[in-house]
């Protein structure tokens with residue numbers, strides 16, 4: 338039986354807390370996910386855990402016991418902690434009784450070439466909440482994944498993982514510089530549909546192909562002109578009121594569902 342960790346100054350707790358910083362996530366290749374269902378789903382999907390942190394008095398809970406069993410089978414560190422130590426790690430007002438430290442997964446952009454289906458490309462997405470919401474929507478619509486282009490916020494940051502509500506573990510994530518993306522786009526035999534406020538085509542008017550990447554622009558600056566040249570179609574979502582533009586995650590959701598429904602024949 339492992340001793341209960343009661344101090345937030347415990348080196349193992351401090352190391353996990355360090356995953357709040359991108360530098361430490363990059364160095365370790367790890368990230369933190371919170372919540373019984375999310376952590377258990379991730380383990381059942383085969384994501385490799387580095388550690389499991391749980392409220393010391395919750396080990397008898399059947400779902401947490403199952404998570405502990407799955408994590409132990411993969412040699413993960415098992416860390417029963419006090420409420421105080423849990424609060425230190427949690428980003429929620431009501432800390433969850435189970436946290437998992439997992440190894441990040443990145444799909445190579447090259448590998449995407451081989452895959453069919455619907456993808457989203459994000460140009461320099463800055464807001465982790467937007468990114469998490471988009472990852473969740475990509476999962477909901479049954480699309481394959483997200484390609485992060487240029488200097489993007491980290492999908493494995495707590496805020497992004499939280500907004501994704503478990504979908505981080507269900508979709509593929511790839512990253513590319515703009516140069517790498519342009520080279521890849523030249524070789525890809527799928528359709529690239531860019532979204533742009535100055536586009537003249539309505540997003541409902543185009544023929545969606547079964548291998549398609551929807552390219553979304555940065556929150557402030559929109560799509561770079563260079564990325565715009567990689568698109569076979571540029572589309573716009575009509576806006577009838579006075580707003581200049583839609584939020585990035587909202588507009589991604591609207592176009593994704595249009596493409597997803599067209600491909601599913603709905």
Ligand code: SAM
Nearest residue numbers: 532533553554557559560573574582583585588
């Ligand atoms: N000031 C930026 C511009 O001029 O492009 C606004 C960027 S907008 C907040 C972020 C991204 O959301 C855009 O680059 C585009 O991909 C998408 N977007 C937002 N509203 C849109 C609309 N009505 N039609 C098509 N795309 C839209």
